[in-house]
Amino acid sequence: MYSFKPTSMILSPFAKRNALLSCYLVLFGLLAQAKAQNSTYFNPVLPGWHSDPSCAVVDDIFYCVTSTFISFPGLPIYASKDLIDWKLNGMYAATIRYHDGQFFVICQYLNAPEGNIGVVFKSSDPYSNSAWSDPVRFKPSNIDPDLFWDDDGKVYSVMAGITLQEIDLETGDLSQPPLSVWNGTGGTYPEGPHLYKKDNWYYLMIAEGGTELNHSITIARSRNINGPYDSYANNPILTARGTDGYFQTVGHGDLFQDQKGKWWGMCLSTRSGPDWTIYPMGREAVLFPATWDEDEWPILQQVEGRMNGWHLPPRSRDVAGTGPFNDDPDRYDFSLKSSIPANLVYWRVPRQGSFSISSNGLLVVPSRSNLTGVIPTSDSDDALSLNGRRGLSFIGRRQKHTIFDYTVDLSFSPKEIDQEAGVTIFLTQFNHVDLSLVLLQQDNTANPSLFLRLRAISGGSTVDSSLTPLPEPWGPGFLRFEIQAPNATLFTFSAMPASEPQKRITVGAASGSLLSGNTGPFTGSLVGIFATCNGAGNEDTGCPEGGNAYFQRWRYTGIAQYISNETAIPTQGEHSLST
Ligand SMILES: *[C@@H]1O[C@H](CO)[C@@H](O)[C@H](O)[C@H]1NC(C)=O
Ligand SMILES: *[C@@H]1O[C@H](CO)[C@@H](O)[C@H](O)[C@H]1NC(C)=O
Numbered sequence: 303m304y305s306f307k308p309t310s311m312i313l314s315p316f317a318k319r320n321a322l323l324s325c326y327l328v329l330f331g332l333l334a335q336a337k338a339q340n341s342t343y344f345n346p347v348l349p350g351w352h353s354d355p356s357c358a359v360v361d362d363i364f365y366c367v368t369s370t371f372i373s374f375p376g377l378p379i380y381a382s383k384d385l386i387d388w389k390l391n392g393m394y395a396a397t398i399r400y401h402d403g404q405f406f407v408i409c410q411y412l413n414a415p416e417g418n419i420g421v422v423f424k425s426s427d428p429y430s431n432s433a434w435s436d437p438v439r440f441k442p443s444n445i446d447p448d449l450f451w452d453d454d455g456k457v458y459s460v461m462a463g464i465t466l467q468e469i470d471l472e473t474g475d476l477s478q479p480p481l482s483v484w485n486g487t488g489g490t491y492p493e494g495p496h497l498y499k500k501d502n503w504y505y506l507m508i509a510e511g512g513t514e515l516n517h518s519i520t521i522a523r524s525r526n527i528n529g530p531y532d533s534y535a536n537n538p539i540l541t542a543r544g545t546d547g548y549f550q551t552v553g554h555g556d557l558f559q560d561q562k563g564k565w566w567g568m569c570l571s572t573r574s575g576p577d578w579t580i581y582p583m584g585r586e587a588v589l590f591p592a593t594w595d596e597d598e599w600p601i602l603q604q605v606e607g608r609m610n611g612w613h614l615p616p617r618s619r620d621v622a623g624t625g626p627f628n629d630d631p632d633r634y635d636f637s638l639k640s641s642i643p644a645n646l647v648y649w650r651v652p653r654q655g656s657f658s659i660s661s662n663g664l665l666v667v668p669s670r671s672n673l674t675g676v677i678p679t680s681d682s683d684d685a686l687s688l689n690g691r692r693g694l695s696f697i698g699r700r701q702k703h704t705i706f707d708y709t710v711d712l713s714f715s716p717k718e719i720d721q722e723a724g725v726t727i728f729l730t731q732f733n734h735v736d737l738s739l740v741l742l743q744q745d746n747t748a749n750p751s752l753f754l755r756l757r758a759i760s761g762g763s764t765v766d767s768s769l770t771p772l773p774e775p776w777g778p779g780f781l782r783f784e785i786q787a788p789n790a791t792l793f794t795f796s797a798m799p800a801s802e803p804q805k806r807i808t809v810g811a812a813s814g815s816l817l818s819g820n821t822g823p824f825t826g827s828l829v830g831i832f833a834t835c836n837g838a839g840n841e842d843t844g845c846p847e848g849g850n851a852y853f854q855r856w857r858y859t860g861i862a863q864y865i866s867n868e869t870a871i872p873t874q875g876e877h878s879l880s881t
């Protein structure tokens with residue numbers, strides 16, 4: 303059923319390291335472990351939509367946060383002991399720092415009615431959602447706030463621009479006016495700044511060039527925190543601009559040291575090649591080694607799929623927290639007493655009661671707004687409701703593998719025309735491809751009947767749509783939907799009776815270009831489920847009765863990662879099948 307033929311296959315880093323290790327163990331016994339060899343690993347280390355990483359290290363754990371824009375819950379925190387296996391935890395952020403026994407996370411809500419709102423959360427236990435403080439609010443002068451503690455105890459925030467302000471973490475007060483400290487080297491959008499102090503220099507590392515093909519990391523330094531900052535002569539210190547690399551848009555990074563004092567960085571990148579047309583996973587987080595000698599400027603290693611750098615800590619899944627590891631497959635049956643898994647995300651904040659676990663699986667109450675909704679022409683309740691701002695009945699997980707297989711079983715007995723439930727690969731409300739079961743009346747004479755509908759939406763318009771009558775003999779049982787990425791540029795959509803998968807029909811296919819850039823330049827694809835009544839009913843009563851959908855047996859299996867336009871790495875099987 304599934305064929306996957308990459309042009310070359312390489313041993314997984316895990317297998318390779320094990321092979322290497324057993325070699326050394328045989329030859330040199332335990333000496334091998336004491337000897338710090340460089341390690342090989344593959345990027346991205348946080349595949350799938352994980353942009354703007356910021357990281358902090360405490361004891362033997364690396365913590366990173368990434369951006370999530372309007373998906374919910376907001377910015378997740380990942381924890382890792384080995385920089386390769388990342389475990390998901392609750393909470394969200396944009397710069398993460400550890401100071402004096404506390405984690406601090408600073409970020410902001412954009413375009414709130416009262417303008418942008420800056421927030422700082424703190425916690426002594428990053429694994430507990432409830433241990434995070436209520437936010438201290440501040441009025442940001444720009445986006446991408448950083449947090450920096452100077453040796454004299456003063457706390458600063460640099461923001462896009464690049465400006466510097468002292469910040470009071472109790473009150474959220476910022477010193478005024480913001481001090482312009484650097485404008486970068488002339489690229490557009492100097493942003494994503496981080497301030498570091500090393501060898502009595504203040505280093506200001508930023509992103510510039512915009513988050514597209516010109517993206518880059520540049521750096522300046524000063525003996526005085528207020529400047530003047532001198533730009534490094536060899537800027538940018540990291541970029542894929544002008545290269546023919548598979549990993550493009552490299553930029554917006556953060557630097558940190560491991561337990562042995564070796565420097566590393568994380569930044570974002572897009573696996574697109576210079577064509578930059580098909581990259582449905584969007585902006586992913588990559589890891590690179592760095593060298594930063596005393597009094598010298600840091601040297602960051604070029605980002606590629608196969609990396610060789612400082613010796614990595616031993617692989618470990620001994621990390622606290624409740625979420626799955628980033629590379630784990632999903633095997634969710636939504637049986638009673640289970641809860642909604644931590645790696646599933648909503649688009650905007652869902653309405654209360656839209657998702658619940660029932661004896662029949664995950665019960666999804668349809669939203670009046672479908673996944674696209676309407677572009678509002680008024681502020682009426684109905685316009686707000688139908689553009690999805692009053693909640694969308696959608697839940698999904700990141701596409702984290704170039705090649706993957708996703709299936710889910712649906713029980714759905716629509717009573718009213720236009721009631722619909724199904725699966726989607728979703729970049730934004732204006733770019734998604736859906737396969738659903740929908741009740742439609744084809745003409746005035748016929749009775750309403752059930753159809754499999756495949757619909758591709760790009761830029762808010764339907765670019766492709768097909769209706770396939772639900773085969774009569776498939777009966778009333780669970781229907782299984784399947785979305786596959788059989789190669790790096792294509793998605794295929796299939797349906798079958800869950801009890802008779804051999805009756806599988808391929809309903810259609812869609813190009814990955816529909817899920818790349820366009821209305822979602824900052825996001826990456828999610829794969830998941832939805833239920834809607836397509837605008838029927840009204841704002842008070844919601845959808846008409848009878849359109850509830852029940853989902854069971856949710857399976858997402860990563861199959862391979864492309865690390866160049868011609869090389870794929872099979873996804874490791876060691877940790878799969880943890881039901
Ligand atoms: C950055 O550019 C602005 C606008 O041109 C200017 O006012 C400011 O002085 C510049 N900042 C620095 C540090 O050069
Ligand atoms: C990259 O920068 C060059 C030179 O400034 C400019 O001509 C080009 O339009 C930029 N490309 C993108 C994708 O921003």
Ligand SMILES: *[C@@H]1O[C@H](CO)[C@@H](O)[C@H](O)[C@H]1NC(C)=O
Nearest residue numbers: 546547548575576866867868
């Ligand atoms: C991969 O990319 C390289 C560099 O852009 C190019 O020369 C090569 O033809 C590409 N290979 C494939 C299979 O597209």
Ligand SMILES: *[C@@H]1O[C@H](CO)[C@@H](O)[C@H](O)[C@H]1NC(C)=O
Nearest residue numbers: 340591592593603610611612
């Ligand atoms: C080990 O990795 C570091 C960081 O990337 C690099 O500077 C160094 O040259 C590497 N050493 C060897 C022997 O490859």
Ligand SMILES: *[C@@H]1O[C@H](CO)[C@@H](O)[C@H](O)[C@H]1NC(C)=O
Nearest residue numbers: 788789790791792793811867
């Ligand atoms: C993916 O498969 C489709 C359909 O077979 C084909 O047209 C396309 O060229 C393939 N893409 C790649 C990158 O091989």
Ligand SMILES: *[C@@H]1O[C@H](CO)[C@@H](O)[C@H](O)[C@H]1NC(C)=O
Nearest residue numbers: 671672674675676688836837
């Ligand atoms: C999606 O919802 C909008 C607003 O209710 C509606 O105009 C549109 O027809 C719906 N799409 C489908 C396929 O029913």
